[in-house]
Amino acid sequence: MSKGLPKRSEDYSLWYNELVKRADLAENSAVRGCMVIKPYGYSIWEKMQAQLDTMFKETGHTNAYFPLFIPKSFLSKEASHVEGFAKECAVVTHYRLKNAADGSGVIVDPEAKLEEELIVRPTSETVIWSTYKNWIQSYRDLPVLVNQWANVVRWEMRTRLFLRTTEFLWQEGHTAHATAGEAMAETEQMMQVYARFAEEYMALPVVRGKKTENERFAGAEETLCIEALMQDGKALQAGTSHFLGQNFAKAFEVKFATKEGGLDYVWGTSWGVSTRLMGALIMAHSDDNGLVLPPKLAPFQVVIVPIYRGEEELAMISVKAKELMLELKKAGISVKFDDRDTQKPGWKFAEYELKGVPVRIALGPRDLENNTVELARRDTLEKFSFELSEMPIAEKIKQLLEEIQNHIYQKALAFRKEKTTEVNSWEEFTRVLEEKTGFISAHWDGTSETEEKIKDLTKATIRCIPLDQKPEQGVCVFSGKPSAGRVLFAKAY
RNA sequence: CGGGGUGUAGCGUAGCCCGGUAUCGCGCCACAUUUGGGAUGUGGAGGUCGUAGGUUCGAAUCCUGCCACCCCGACCA
Structure with a gap:
């Protein structure tokens, strides 16, 4: 092992990769795109899990476990959901191997083809809602407040340790409610839980916001998120909470008898954070000497x-x-x-x-x-x-630990403030994006077309519509059309 | 899937153009001296040169196929 770490200023992504490996957090595995989380790294994840799990339980949730495999037909029941995930699913087609006739090793036994292929879960809405159908008949069965800690697989083209791996660990909460209002309140509550976790435990300041239609979860009516800014000026989505409306209830026929004697579809939410948080933690605080961990999550303080x-x-x-x-x-x-x-x-x-x-x-x-x-x-x-x-x-x-916890939070907060720029013209937008980087607060006309064009031109996307957005009349930084408030743009991980 | 690159000891590498049995650093092992910011010296172990085939007296080096990984693009938490 050579001594120095690469410098952040010289090659940020090399610095990140080396840091992850040298600090014994994780390494690449024999399987493409999948990582081995090493004991020291896993200890941090365990601390995160323990705290989040406590917070989930405090808000009334209970853990359960649903299968890794999903029948292919389930995935296609919710139209936009399939569209969102179909391109990155691992599929199980056979259930047996056998020795090759020529002695060259084992081969897939062609006799053992599955009648219906199984998808390795990219997320569990479909299996869970197919189960909820049986759990829910009456308003008395609601709400259902379940979380699961699991691994999921999304077949990504390009992967990076913790930030984007083919298999990753996460938690996914799936709740069912009698009313839209209650489900929406749950969606907001869990986003706030994530925000509090990020700020108080990870010492990571986050923007609480709402996703635009383009950035929304496939199958959701509304996606709330927490967005953080990394030291290289790129944004990172650290957690999402979705209001699913009745989409999955309709797809899986989950109806309940209302108090009033009617029959209605159930309202749903889902919310998750993943091992990606590890990447956020690393990139938010660490320096050229290595990792800087918040005392509340350090394996040992x-x-x-x-x-x-x-x-x-x-x-x-x-x-x-x-x-x-x-x-x-x-x-x-x-x-x-x-x-x-x-x-x-x-x-x-x-x-x-x-x-x-x-x-x-x-x-x-x-x-x-x-x-x-x-x-x-x-x-x-x-x-x-x-x-x-x-x-x-x-x-x-x-005292010292508290001071450190607080100091790294304040430092990250000051950094984010410094790197958040209000811009009012397209010229300024592109210049800030290229030279200063970070969050750009600008007016947007509210259309997907404009958002798409900006993305094509600059790679910047709308990270979120901040929940604390001030009403302010203005004109869209790109199209010049009227806008009622500023949204946050950035290049993102 | 397009474009570029790389595979040599646990890790990082030199050698490849111009063929002759592999270099250096870190790490590892032993002993001694050391220990308030990554110690030093001496000795030592460790290699199917990604893989399969071809050319050749002889291949890490030349040729062909395959595999893996990295970077850049289209997609994503």
């Missing part, structure tokens, strides 16, 4: 590195280190004590910086003598000596 000559010194330092570790653990802080004798302190410093550990404690003979430790924070790379008599170490670290 503190690492203790002993500095010593000889076994006796290590033994003495270990006693102190273990004492500190215990104190920290009692306070709910996760700590790793790295007493490996196989690597030197300097090597460990660089390693934990690469891996984004929020706080490092270095403990050496001088510290034992002076009753101090050396603290270093990952976000600012500041180092300072801390007198253990000053206050309990756990309290100090707790």
